[in-house]
Amino acid sequence: MKYTFDRFTAEVQTLLSTTKRIPASLLEVQVPKPGIPADLAFPTFRAAKELGLSPQQLAQELVQTIQIAPNSLIGEVSATGPFLNFSFQAENLAEAILNDISLTGVKYGHSDDGQGKTIVVDYSSPNVAKRMHVGHIRSTIIGQTLANIFRALGYNVICDNHLGDWGKQFGVIIAAVMRDGKPQVEGEAALIQLEELYTRYSNQMPQDAALDAEARRWSLALEQGDPAARELWQWCVTTTIQANQQNYDRLTVSFDHAYGESFYEAMLTGVIQQTIEQNIAYRDEKGAVVVEIDGLPSFLLQRSDGGTLYLTRDVATIIFRLQEFQPKRILYVVGSPQELHFRQLFALVRKMGYTAAVDLVHVAFGTISDTQGQPLSTRRGNMIYLEALLNEAMARALAVVEQKNPALAAEEKAAVAEAVGVGAVIYNDLYQDPKRNITLNWEQMLSTEGNSATYLQYSYARCCSILRRAEIKPTEELDLAAIQPKLLIHPAEQQLLKKLARLPSAIKEASERYAPFVIADWCYTTARDFGVFFEQCPVLKAETIPLRDARLALVSATAQALKNGLTLLGIKAPEQM
């Protein structure tokens, strides 16, 4: 599918190239800043230099040479100083965009650029026997959105939840459960009890060598496949996955796999052996396996006590994923504190000879701190848990719904509050560049005004409201043959149409930059342009019936495009709120 804006761009480039004055390598055109009255610009600086002209001269010359064909998407060419500016032909633009959206519907903005290439996305990755907290929320939300984006672009996306289900702490958990008993509750409540068991036991360990020995014994038993240890461990894993699933469902998150770290246990000795044989790693005098790579701090693959490390398991994970999925790319959606870890990991597997066919990308994101700017931690007692966060957001949203729309039925109110509250939490994570740190601010996060998820949802609901009154379903396919898009030449209509034309490129750019905020930003500016249109252009009471129908088609297209954008972000859009 060649979308309207692509076709417009192609036409402009063809036009430039038929002047025979611009070398093909300098045909780069760009979208001008908002405020410049043009839709595509050709800066003449480089070409002018090549031709020995001043940029202004060249722009003048070109504007006189260029002939626009009838029926073109280009309406006007003008020279503004050194820029050659191209504008859409208003009537053809309207027709083209409404056609695009009508034809593609829920897939408007999607493409097959990915050609079915496989991308593995590694995200969320909570620890077993613990509640998910804000530390996981960014990975979960950003990771799922990136997965949605790449899927929309035609990639074969494999979502893997790399559970923290292994390591020393399980010895403690099993010892504690054996001593104090298994939690008799379900869901997140069970995780709270497991956290308490763990904390109580590990706090007592420094004073009681017997407890410490017991934990070590269980840790070893688990690694050796002891049935009792194994069963308890499995129960922890299952309980955690079930509890987390409640949160995932609310956030529209889902995975293809949840291979935990434990899954790779059997591969680890092979990994260590291989690195030693390849002379990439060596065993030091204390028995630890050390890797030294130029330009990076050295690191370990095996502790002196024989235990393996996080990084060792990550190497095994890459090898497994290459064999199993043959991905072109693996995305690690993990916080920026682990940047060095991934640089070391990627450098190591490159040296081991594994990465010829695959791009390894660490999509790093910043840290969330509390309202005072302090790091969040269990020990500080300021930790915020995901379920509690979503509940709080939902409760606050419910209060707003009660106030704004008291007539709504009770279960409708609850559904809207859930969409609004959860949407706000998601949007708080997606509206800005992921690498920024975030200081938690409840007022700002749950704001229902301005640049907020609520505003986007509200805009969608207003579209739906108009369509409902006109007795059209929000995503119903309109019979474009029966309407006249060419009537949509009001500035507010044109502005909105041009914005709708940009959704495909917003999705593409978001994928190239691993930056969901590009789509969030598109949603927001589109909602704003709809707001202006809404004020200035009556739909149901338009001057004529044909104009009313054309505007209804525009509202329908806006609703569809906005919904598509929000869906990629994982934000639900109710038709009434």
Place this chain on the structure above:
RNA sequence: GAUCUCGUAGCUCAAUGGAUAGAGCGUUGGCCUCCGGAGCCAAAGGUUGCUGGUUCGACUCCAGUCGAGAUCGCCA
């Protein structure tokens, strides 16, 4: 000490080497006989931390510097 990230309006954030650095919140002032006011319009608010450099052109690239955060073999 080394490495990485970030310094843009009072606050929270955009701006892919290009034109007059844009939004939201907050402040001030407007807009409903009319499709949802969770809205719309307008005003005020900037030496892009600082100093150099590269370039026709720098918030953007480079060097240095100041400030904030993070990381630096036996956690993950």
